[in-house]
Structure formats: C-alpha cells, structure tokens
Amino acid sequence: MSYFNFLMKFGYRNIWREPKRALIMILSLSLGTAYILWILNFAEAGSKEVIKEFLSQYSGSYQYTHPDYYPAGNTKKFNAFATIPAAEIPSEQKINAIPRVVAPVFISGNKKTLGVLLNGTLPEEELSLSKLNSSVKYGRFLDPKNSNEIIIGQSLANKIDAQIGDEVALIGQALDGSVANDLFKVVGLLDFGGGDLEDSLSFTTLSSAQNFFVMNSDQYHQYVNFDMERPAPASSTLKVTTWHQLLPEISVSIRFIDGFTKIVCIVVVIVISLGLSNTLMISFLERQKEFEALNIIGASRWWILGTLIIEVFILGTVALLIGLVLGHIFTIINFYYPINLEIFTNGKPMFLGGMLIHPYVKIFPVAKYYWQVSLLIYLFLILSMIYPSYKIMNRGKNAV
C-alpha cells in the first residue's frame, strides 16, 4: 500500500509541476468529453423526437394488418376490406388505437381525376393521438358531426383544381363489389411540405368512409401509436408491421444520422488525443534527463513508463469526471429547455420523409453513453500514450 501510495503521490505531483499545461490538458479533455456526451444524448433524443413527431402525424409505431389484407403471393395488390374489428386488437393496444378505414379511390376536381388513398377516421380520437390536424394549413379539420367532408393535400388540390368549399367526386370499389361514388366537400388542405404524401392522402370521417364503401360500423382498420421503445404485443392472427418496415427511408435516415454522429464523436476524440499526445510528448521529452537519472538510480524503463501512465490516467480521470458532469449539466439544461431543431433551418420546419415536422428536442441522459464515453476516453488516452511511450522506451540508454 505504501508503494502504491508513493506511486500515486509521485504521479499526482508530476501532473502539477506545470500547472498551466495540466489545466489546459484537463480543460480540453473535459470539454471534449462533455461535448461528446451531450452530442450523443442529443442525437439519441433528437432521433426519438423526430421519429415520434413523424409517426404521430400519420403512420403510427406499428400497424396491425388482417392476414387477408395482402392476397397470398402478391403484396402489391391488397384487399382494402380485410378489416380488423376492435376485438381482434391485443388489449394493451386498444388505448392507443384509432379505428380507420383505408382504401384507394379516384378523386375528381374541376381539372382532372387522380388516384388517392381515402382514410376514414374519428376526428376527435385522431386529434388526441396524432398531429394530423396541425398539418391542415388552410381551412379546418374534419367535423365529426358532418358527413362527406374531406381534407386533401395542397398539392393534390392544385393538380385537380379543388378549392376549400368545392365539392369533389370520389369513385371507388365498395365492399360488396359495387361501384362506390359520392360527392365530398373539401374543408381543409394538408401541408406535408409538398412531398408524395400531399398527392396521395385524403381524410374523411369514419362513418362517411364506411357509408361510402358500404361497410358496417364495426368494420375498420386500427391505427396504433404508442411508445416506440415497447415491443408490439403479439397477436395470434394479425400481422404486425413496425414503423421501420412501414417507413424504411426514415429508418435508414435515422440510422445514418446516428452513425454519422458517432463518427463525428470519434473524430473529435482522435483530434483531442492527437493534441494530447503532442502535449504529453513535449512534457515527457522535457523530463528525459530526469528519466535517465531515475534509470541510473535503479528505476526500470517499465517503472518509469508505469508512472507516466499513472500520471496520464489520473489526469484523464479528473478530466473525464469533470467532462461527464459538464455534459450531464448541459443535457439537463436542454431537458428543461428543449432545443428547437428549426434553429438549424432558419426557423423553417424540417422536411423529412415527405412530411414537415417541427421537433423540439428534449435532451435526456442516456446511461449507456456515460460508460461508453468513459471507455472511449480511456481508449484514446492509451492511444495518445503510445507514441510518447515508444519514444521514452527507446531513447537515451542513459549515462551518469
């Protein structure tokens, strides 16, 4: 213990023989650590927020599909009327499930006729669970008391020449095989940022859609949205599709952003460790004569290297602890004061996957990053020691 204490004392005092240099090294390593921790927490929270924001607008986290929805052997061709009654949804899901009827129709305005997906939904429940209403930029959202109201994408409205208040004709195939057709009044225009969704989606009330498709009131799909960290409860008969499968482009984008963030962090650590390595090198070479004297007295080169490693690890541990505390404080600050990602887009909404989103990132601490960042810093402390150590071990085979 006496020997260990002596080593620690020797290492600790050596750090402070050049106080300014030690403080600069600690400061750079601390700030680097804090930045990496914060950016990882930010990326994690940002990804979750973007996903949540995106999924809450339309798709949901999971989709339950009737096994007959896609006829066997052909996933492109679907049977829109393979509906799922509420009783078939796993009970845990029902609290976050919205009944919808979804089927393709033709929509005709003053100018032309185009194909769209007609979604019948319960407006009150839709408002409680999704942000679809916030995408209505002109006009209003659906009124549950009125029938045959429709909201369509702004881009679609321009293409078919339909204004708010106009009536559009819908033609489709009803459940009983007959041709369904009716007039719907445009009450709102959706703004998804001009993407494909604006051309392909339309919404009406659930009862209007059921009437249109000649369906019973207990026939509908289920739009499910809940905490995406939870696995989807299994269903014995229904097919479960995750948002990753529903929105592969978004999933890939998020993975890319996560991976890119991690690469940036590693680059930051490499840059810091190169700077640290250079400083250590200067510090060690300045003490070369002292090391030679130590070796003459009887300290082996390995012992000398060991004391240098202790020095660097004491310094690194102090810097790491400060960095983790700082990173945690910054994270907590942004937990209470979320960052509006629109600061990166000059106040304009973000366009992602064919939708406009307005995420406020509430950064939260992610436990795994604390030990991962610690390991990363120690790894790069080791890397930053390699060249200076090599020089120490191979220089000056001493002289009295």
Added chain:
Amino acid sequence: MQFELKNVSKIYETGQENITYGAKDVTLTIKEGDFTALVGPSGSGKTTLLNLIAGLLIPTKGEILHKGESITHMSLEERTTHRLDYMGFVFQDYQLLPVLTAYENVEFPLQLKKIPKQEIKERVLWALEQVGLSQLKDRFPKQLSGGQQQRVSIARAIACRPSLILADEPTANLDSKTSQEIIDLFKKLNSEHNLTFIFSTHDQRLIDQVKTVLYINDGQIAEVKEHQ
C-alpha cells in the same frame, strides 16, 4: 564486495573508419572501503569508466564482474536491478526529483526496492542524519541550496546501503566551502561506515584527500597513486 574490470575496452564509432576508445584494456579491482578518484582531462574516459562499472554501458571487449558474477552479460533490466541493489549514485547536478521533498527523494530508491514502510522510515532518517539534513527533510529541492541538494543526493545514494557509490564530478557545481563540506562528508561515510566510493573529479582538494587516484588518459589507466 568486489568489482573487477578485466581487460575492459569500450570503442565508440564516430565515423565509418574513425573509432575512439572510451576505455582501453582497463583492468581494475574495487574493494570494500576503497576511496578512489578518477582523474584526467575532459574526454579522457573517466565518465565512460564509471558508466561501465555501473552497467550503463556494455564493454566492447572484456568483462566486468561483481562478486564473481558478470554484469556484462546481464540484460538491461537485470543491470538496472543490479544498480538498485548494489550501487548508489551522486550526480554533478544532483538530479533530485523536484516534485518530491528531501525525505521523499531519499525514500525513492527504497520504494523501488519495495522495502517495508517502517524500515524505509528508519533508513531515510539515518541517511538524512548522516548528511546533516534531518531538520530540512520536508523541503523541496528548490527550497534548498546547491550544497544541501548535493547532501540529499548523497543521502539518497547511501540509504540503500550500497556496495559502491559512484559519483560524477560531485563538487563541480559547488563553491569551495561547500565542496569541502561534501568532501568531508564522503570521508566520514568512508571511514565510519566503510562505504566504498569511486568518483571522477577535477577538484584538486578532493584528489588530495582520497586514498587512491587513478589517472586516466585516452581511456587507459595511465598512473595509480596511493595516498597514506
């Protein structure tokens, strides 16, 4: 205790065809209680000879033995351990560790030997007492004068009770009064504790007070002079 140099030569290659002898066919025996000075002009090979005895240099030819065991054939790490176990060093520029107090500097080689804590304390206090610095044991080197620093260096060298103390120009950086104090200290340690000293020096006062003077020239022992 006996260090023996048998026909030891050390050749430095300074160019493709230029070679310089740092030591040339040196045969020397160092016995317990010897108090020997290596004297000679700069570049004559005094420091080379000290380095060879310390195992810091490997001879090009010949062999160096301690108690019959060859230092020459030891590995680098074995020679380091051998120095720690059997030798003490006093440097011209003291080479104290600036971050350690006088006590801790003397403690340093004892810690390397992993001696028990209580024994370390006893030995450090004994060594500091021998050099007359017990009262200044908690001072850092920069708080001590040159002579005091050299005393700490001597205390560090004797704390391990070495078989041999090697000193390279130990009084070169000191004024005449302090030099005399250091010489007196060496003599006291030699006479009272039978410690063996070998050092290089230009200091005539030191040369006049040693038992044996080895005059070195071109790497060879040119003359041996014994004092009564």
